[in-house]
Amino acid sequence: MPIRLTAAQKAAYEQDGFVAPIDIFSPEEAADIRAALEEAERRWPEGMAGANRNNAHYVLPVLDSVTHDSRILDAVEDVIGPDILVAGTTLFIKEPETRGFISWHQDARYIGLEPHDWVTGWLAISNVTEENGCMRMIPGSHRAPLAAHVDTYGEDNLLTRGQTVPDVDEDAAVAVPLKPGQLSLHHPRIVHGSGPNMSGERRIGFAMQSYIAPHVEQVIGRIWVQQARGTDKYGNHDTAPRPTGAMQPGDIRFRDEANDRLSDIFYAGSDRKGRY
Ligand SMILES: O=C(O)CCC(=O)C(=O)O
Numbered sequence: 001m002p003i004r005l006t007a008a009q010k011a012a013y014e015q016d017g018f019v020a021p022i023d024i025f026s027p028e029e030a031a032d033i034r035a036a037l038e039e040a041e042r043r044w045p046e047g048m049a050g051a052n053r054n055n056a057h058y059v060l061p062v063l064d065s066v067t068h069d070s071r072i073l074d075a076v077e078d079v080i081g082p083d084i085l086v087a088g089t090t091l092f093i094k095e096p097e098t099r100g101f102i103s104w105h106q107d108a109r110y111i112g113l114e115p116h117d118w119v120t121g122w123l124a125i126s127n128v129t130e131e132n133g134c135m136r137m138i139p140g141s142h143r144a145p146l147a148a149h150v151d152t153y154g155e156d157n158l159l160t161r162g163q164t165v166p167d168v169d170e171d172a173a174v175a176v177p178l179k180p181g182q183l184s185l186h187h188p189r190i191v192h193g194s195g196p197n198m199s200g201e202r203r204i205g206f207a208m209q210s211y212i213a214p215h216v217e218q219v220i221g222r223i224w225v226q227q228a229r230g231t232d233k234y235g236n237h238d239t240a241p242r243p244t245g246a247m248q249p250g251d252i253r254f255r256d257e258a259n260d261r262l263s264d265i266f267y268a269g270s271d272r273k274g275r276y
Helices: 007-016 027-043 061-067 070-080 249-266
Strands: 018-023 084-086 089-094 102-105 118-124 135-137 174-176 182-186 192-194 203-212 224-229
Touching: 007 018, 007 070, 018 174, 027 061, 061 089, 061 203, 070 084, 070 118, 070 182, 070 203, 070 224, 135 182
Parallel strands: none
Antiparallel strands: 018 182, 084 203, 084 224, 089 203, 102 192, 118 182, 118 203, 135 174, 135 192
């Protein structure tokens, strides 16, 4: 029996490649998470912008607590089993009335984690709607092999290389709106993307990308991981520390090193780099 997901939610994940919404944080808890995040953005605007939105859980205790929250880990356990490592996180923020979008892509195409026994948890920190650019998924696309992607490096594309699966049947897409504190889980091979924020409100998502089973290897480069639950008898990766406070110099140095490694993975084989 699943421990956090219902049997129907677990079946939906297997069938469709994603499941949502999963209630995790109460509206009050979600408001506290948002307040702490936005306070950090006010205090350290540079430290929270651009590529620094990658792996912010290494420098902000509030995001570390979210990433290791037992309610999220229970849902993740239902998908990948009881031994869970955290391989990274990304804040996906779209400011009001901005054109930034995420092209159709499969995470497994560029992340280098093999086999695909891992899952991404995406937490809504703001209200996330069709108008402000919620994720859209192509149900069942995770059951096909990886598709060829084209690197577009589009100006408004929020993905590193603007990697895009061409010719997606958009009529098949399912929107995934979430209320603050709700989570979605998606499979490494599901084709997904999201449109621009056409609303007057910020859209704030926190992708825990990803939770991996310990036997999963990084085949493009090296990464650090944190043990979130269970045991790791493989030792495939380096061990990352937990933050010692908000934006502590040693934690920032570590986050920067981790992001350098991430950048080497994301841009492997490419002769140019994007903004993230
Ligand atoms: O935040 C988004 O719209 C897309 C995020 C995404 O592609 C992911 O979490 O894999």
